[in-house]
Amino acid sequence: MVEVRYFAAIADAVGRTREQFDLPAGATVDDLRGALSAAYGADLDTMVKVCAFLIGDELTRDGSMRLGPRVDVLPPFAGG
Numbered sequence: 001m002v003e004v005r006y007f008a009a010i011a012d013a014v015g016r017t018r019e020q021f022d023l024p025a026g027a028t029v030d031d032l033r034g035a036l037s038a039a040y041g042a043d044l045d046t047m048v049k050v051c052a053f054l055i056g057d058e059l060t061r062d063g064s065m066r067l068g069p070r071v072d073v074l075p076p077f078a079g080g
Contacts, residue, residue, distance in 0.1 A: 003070040010075045013047055014040055029053050030063035051075050
């Protein structure tokens, strides 16, 4: 299980601030992107493509990065 926490616009888009996904061991950011698309539809893909993912203390957009037990999904923030 991977706990996924959403912030700002992505939280508004999915209608929640956190949830859990049952992903296989060794799952990657791309696997999570696929799970999000399956759960919320292709309309979310555009937003997810520009999001960064905080895994542990590493911020990434690299689709091959392995997930940890908790992932924060961060959309671009104004001014930053």
